[in-house]
Amino acid sequence: MKGFGVHTSMWTMAWDHAGAERAVAAAVDYKMDFIEVALLSPEKVDAVHSRRLLERHGMPAVCSLGLPEGKHASKHPEAALEFLKLALDQTAAIGALALTGVTYGGIGERTGVPPTQAERDNIARVLVEAAGYAKKLGLELGIEPVNRYENHILNTGWQAVEMVERVGADNLFIHLDTYHMNIEERGLALGILDAAKYLRYIHLSESDRGTPGSGNVRWDEIFGALKAVGFTGGLAMESFIDMSPEVAFGLAVWRPVAESRDVVMGEGLPFLRNKARQYGLI
Numbered sequence: 001m002k003g004f005g006v007h008t009s010m011w012t013m014a015w016d017h018a019g020a021e022r023a024v025a026a027a028v029d030y031k032m033d034f035i036e037v038a039l040l041s042p043e044k045v046d047a048v049h050s051r052r053l054l055e056r057h058g059m060p061a062v063c064s065l066g067l068p069e070g071k072h073a074s075k076h077p078e079a080a081l082e083f084l085k086l087a088l089d090q091t092a093a094i095g096a097l098a099l100t101g102v103t104y105g106g107i108g109e110r111t112g113v114p115p116t117q118a119e120r121d122n123i124a125r126v127l128v129e130a131a132g133y134a135k136k137l138g139l140e141l142g143i144e145p146v147n148r149y150e151n152h153i154l155n156t157g158w159q160a161v162e163m164v165e166r167v168g169a170d171n172l173f174i175h176l177d178t179y180h181m182n183i184e185e186r187g188l189a190l191g192i193l194d195a196a197k198y199l200r201y202i203h204l205s206e207s208d209r210g211t212p213g214s215g216n217v218r219w220d221e222i223f224g225a226l227k228a229v230g231f232t233g234g235l236a237m238e239s240f241i242d243m244s245p246e247v248a249f250g251l252a253v254w255r256p257v258a259e260s261r262d263v264v265m266g267e268g269l270p271f272l273r274n275k276a277r278q279y280g281l282i
Helices: 017-029 047-057 077-093 117-136 157-167 178-184 188-198 219-228 245-251 261-278
Strands: 003-007 034-038 061-066 098-102 140-143 172-177 199-204 234-237
Touching (some): 034 234, 047 077, 140 157, 172 178
Parallel strands (some): 140 172, 172 199, 199 234
């Protein structure tokens, strides 16, 4: 997980043959260092096709997901672990380096009250088992804290640190996201400083999930903090252009967040790359 990547939601949320071909070809055209595959339905993925496609283009990959309804680790730990093992198997089969995202819960999972100790205990047990399973496959496993409107369990960098240290697996890492940090952290740099020891991946997403550089994320603070902590992990551009109804519901996206993917890639990508170069991160 090095260099500059892009989330496949830029072109597709369905990792079928057509979606995979389209996303990988576009990532190659934009000279991305890696691609982040939305592995929302791992049972439907043709791993042989995906592996051949990625190898043919020399495109490293990371997979990401949120746990589906009925498989949230807080309430259904056995079902969550079964789903994560399937996703990890598919991640390994396509030749990806890691599985990350809301691997501890669902996108849109909220109870209306703070997380209970039982919920945290269930999640920790699932992550212990999942991280161990991932290690046997030669994979890393990430956890991404998201904002309070999308999940009630992990919202900040320091909460993610507490979970990583409780699990105690050396292949479990923190994956931050500037969109969520802009909502939850008292300072964007503080989230990075809090998570620095375990931070190996970050989503670069604007305050409205649209074109980076057009909103109110303080990018100099983000890149300055990443430089200060010696960040060497993956920088993944994320903007949701192509979403299924269930994903849009979980993310509470009800309107277009950008004029088009061409605008996001044509304006947002150069903006982020220039910032990363300015701070010596690429």
